[in-house]
Amino acid sequence: MRIGVVAPSTPIRREVAEGVTELAAREFAAASLVFHPQCFLTHNHFAGDDKARADAFVEMANDSSFDALWFARGGYGSCRIAEDVLDRLESPARDKIYLGYSDAGYILGGLYTAGYGKLAHGPMPKDIERDGGEAAVRRSLAWLVAGDRQSLEPGLSAREPNAAFNITVFSQLLGTPLQPDLSGHVLMLEDVSEHMYRTDRSMFHITSNPNVRKIAGLRLGRCSDVPENDPAFGETEEEVVIHWCEKAGIPYLGRADIGHDSDNKVVPFGI
Amino acid sequence: MRIGVVAPSTPIRREVAEGVTELAAREFAAASLVFHPQCFLTHNHFAGDDKARADAFVEMANDSSFDALWFARGGYGSCRIAEDVLDRLESPARDKIYLGYSDAGYILGGLYTAGYGKLAHGPMPKDIERDGGEAAVRRSLAWLVAGDRQSLEPGLSAREPNAAFNITVFSQLLGTPLQPDLSGHVLMLEDVSEHMYRTDRSMFHITSNPNVRKIAGLRLGRCSDVPENDPAFGETEEEVVIHWCEKAGIPYLGRADIGHDSDNKVVPFGI
Numbered sequence: 078m079r080i081g082v083v084a085p086s087t088p089i090r091r092e093v094a095e096g097v098t099e100l101a102a103r104e105f106a107a108a109s110l111v112f113h114p115q116c117f118l119t120h121n122h123f124a125g126d127d128k129a130r131a132d133a134f135v136e137m138a139n140d141s142s143f144d145a146l147w148f149a150r151g152g153y154g155s156c157r158i159a160e161d162v163l164d165r166l167e168s169p170a171r172d173k174i175y176l177g178y179s180d181a182g183y184i185l186g187g188l189y190t191a192g193y194g195k196l197a198h199g200p201m202p203k204d205i206e207r208d209g210g211e212a213a214v215r216r217s218l219a220w221l222v223a224g225d226r227q228s229l230e231p232g233l234s235a236r237e238p239n240a241a242f243n244i245t246v247f248s249q250l251l252g253t254p255l256q257p258d259l260s261g262h263v264l265m266l267e268d269v270s271e272h273m274y275r276t277d278r279s280m281f282h283i284t285s286n287p288n289v290r291k292i293a294g295l296r297l298g299r300c301s302d303v304p305e306n307d308p309a310f311g312e313t314e315e316e317v318v319i320h321w322c323e324k325a326g327i328p329y330l331g332r333a334d335i336g337h338d339s340d341n342k343v344v345p346f347g348i
Numbered sequence: 349m350r351i352g353v354v355a356p357s358t359p360i361r362r363e364v365a366e367g368v369t370e371l372a373a374r375e376f377a378a379a380s381l382v383f384h385p386q387c388f389l390t391h392n393h394f395a396g397d398d399k400a401r402a403d404a405f406v407e408m409a410n411d412s413s414f415d416a417l418w419f420a421r422g423g424y425g426s427c428r429i430a431e432d433v434l435d436r437l438e439s440p441a442r443d444k445i446y447l448g449y450s451d452a453g454y455i456l457g458g459l460y461t462a463g464y465g466k467l468a469h470g471p472m473p474k475d476i477e478r479d480g481g482e483a484a485v486r487r488s489l490a491w492l493v494a495g496d497r498q499s500l501e502p503g504l505s506a507r508e509p510n511a512a513f514n515i516t517v518f519s520q521l522l523g524t525p526l527q528p529d530l531s532g533h534v535l536m537l538e539d540v541s542e543h544m545y546r547t548d549r550s551m552f553h554i555t556s557n558p559n560v561r562k563i564a565g566l567r568l569g570r571c572s573d574v575p576e577n578d579p580a581f582g583e584t585e586e587e588v589v590i591h592w593c594e595k596a597g598i599p600y601l602g603r604a605d606i607g608h609d610s611d612n613k614v615v616p617f618g619i
Contacts, residue, residue, distance in 0.1 A: 120582075121580060122577065122581050156549060156553075157548070160556075249552070249553045252523035252558075274393055274424045285431075285525065287523075310392055311392030
């Protein structure tokens with residue numbers, strides 16, 4: 078299996094690519110990893126300017142020699158190129174697996190809207206830098222190469238389609254052409270580094286959306302590295318999510334094993 | 349003119365109410381200010397719990413003895429009560445002027461959607477604490493009491509309806525029942541204390557919205573207290589806004605004299 082790696086938001090260091098390539102060579106003989114040179118570009122906040130990032134994504138997505146396209150990392154920047162990228166995808170792009178999370182959600186959302194069938198929310202190469210990060214990368218590779226069910230989020234619904242997003246990213250694609258129709262889905266959400274008042278505001282936004290009000294239920298992943306609220310917000314992330322689910326009439330289905338950490342599990346979109 | 353003051357988000361100190369009351373007594377004989385006791389409540393992040401804030405707003409809005417309802421300050425919290433408040437408003441609420449900005453935008457957006465005709469984006473009592481803040485408060489009182497045109501944003505369109513919002517707040521009401529139809533409007537936007545990558549993300553969100561793509565044009569107020577981006581974002585707020593306007597085919601009409609500061613001018617919604 079040939080796996081292409083691109084960075085539609087922010088760059089990775091070459092050591093990250095080398096570490097992931099070595100891990101794959103050691104443990105996944107079936108995997109052949111190709112990091113696009115664009116992953117190492119820098120332009121202001123981004124891994125190259127908008128054109129460089131879009132071109133790299135389109136080039137690998139439209140190349141039928143790749144079986145999967147793996148987002149190198151999150152950060153910020155996919156939304157700047159998502160619509161341009163989607164406009165330029167051709168038939169070889171439809172057969173691929175796309176795997177990533179966090180900022181990758183803009184493109185995953187747009188691909189899902191466009192009917193792409195092999196999308197998943199899960200660990201990315203950059204996660205190798207976390208404590209225990211090799212396990213996260215291994216989990217993604219095992220799923221990519223062999224569809225290993227050990228890699229999957231353990232509570233995936235078998236009856237309803239699943240989807241997973243970062244709270245802030247999902248909030249900020251609502252009402253745009255990237256917003257997928259999630260009616261009937263179990264929606265899993267996680268976040269990182271957001272004040273609790275921001276998470277509360279995003280959950281207002283998400284649960285007030287008419288399409289989101291048609292989901293089968295919502296499961297909450299981890300919200301990590303939450304900066305201190307001043308004054309104290311007085312509610313945990315789970316209390317916040319339950320509050321908004323109740324107001325919106327959305328079933329709250331408990332916690333999900335996803336987040337910005339090395340325990341993050343794979344959530345394939347759909348059934 | 350009787351002006352009621354409520355705080356749908358965060359509390360003010362009694363000294364703020366006293367200072368604004370004294371200024372009004374000194375300079376605006378026609379104004380009679382009533383600060384609802386709810387303005388001084390505290391509950392976690394908020395000026396009282398959701399019920400206390402909603403009840404105070406509804407009580408004053410439905411009281412025909414008040415001619416105007418003035419938001420005490422911004423912060424965060426209006427979105428938690430906006431829909432409940434709107435459901436409970438009765439006919440006396442329709443005849444009032446509503447004035448505020450920042451977090452007040454959730455309720456102003458909902459009122460505009462519901463056809464309320466006397467809404468404005470402008471300085472609030474809490475602004476008296478800014479350097480030169482008396483001028484801001486005076487500007488709002490002069491407009492409330494006498495419709496003083498000196499208080500108005502100098503570039504208001506006479507041909508198209510105007511509207512003004514905080515960038516983050518407006519982004520986070522898109523796709524909810526609080527989103528007003530702004531087709532044909534000149535939309536003014538400002539923000540405070542947001543990293544430039546967040547402003548960029550919000551502008552993606554705003555300019556990708558199908559209804560926003562029907563506005564007559566966009567004018568940019570001030571973006572103040574922007575925390576340093578790491579790495580440097582490399583674009584100013586005006587470059588960011590022009591980038592997204594061009595991508596979306598929205599005419600960029602230049603700067604607007606609004607912002608989180610004592611120069612903030614009054615923008616009445618509509619013609």
